Amino acid sequence: MPVYQVVTSGVDLTEEQRTALATRFTHTHHHVTGAPDPFIRVVFQPMPLGLMYTAGRIEPSFILNAVCRAGRSEQTRHELMDKLYEVIQDVVDLPADQVVVVVSDTPSSWLMEAGMVLPEPVHEAEVQWMRKINEQFPGKYQQYV
Template sequence: MPVYQVVTSGVELTEEQRDALATRFTDTHHEVTGAPDPFVRIVFQPLPLGLMYTAGRVEPSLILSAGCRGGRSEQTRHELMTKLYEVIQDVVGLPADQVVVVVSDTPSSWIIEAGMVLPEPTHDAEALWMKKLDEMFPGKYQQYV
């Protein structure tokens, strides 16, 4: 967790742009929230032009919808949204009115990853969770313990 869904219509992303967005979204999420990189998922969902509408009209668009673990401040959410928007503009360069960024929170207790319910976003809870994860997958997540 988090899961980033990039839905585009009339915006053809190249492989290089997808790679850049995925890398930079991961880096941004880690930088802003402190969440470990291995849990940042990015999904690209291209739609043919004509399957996404704005105000009843077909227009090229990019929507970034991020489902994140809840419990962080409004300031953190705004910083994350702003930096994600800046990444999109730097990599894709769309007109501002063709880009939407949404960050939605889900309570930690509603999410399972690696077979365990996610901890609250506090240092102690995350450290204990990562220790258990390292025990389940020896060595794979050791750098995060």
């Protein structure tokens, strides 16, 4: 459901840091929103220093762009951003002005997972969707129904 895109320039993440970030972003998103872990994607896109600019200057940057289903409260979005920022600082420890966290809302009807349009982030709709996905992939997601 959500896709977390980490774009870095001049910030060389180790495999250990990438694993920690992916694991902790997944845990954080699940904890804050209730989205099932298997549907939380994290993508890393490192860029060489010199291909990303801030105010027209080449500077190290860490950008986290999260695309999520629309329909959650502003309070939930702010909690998610705060906790994601804390994870980044705990794992990578960068100057605050090098870190950008974006949580973008996309209507559920514009998102597809496993060939099925996603439900609204409402418990009843999610339960029904999970039942359908369990029919399509017997046993694979049973623990999330």
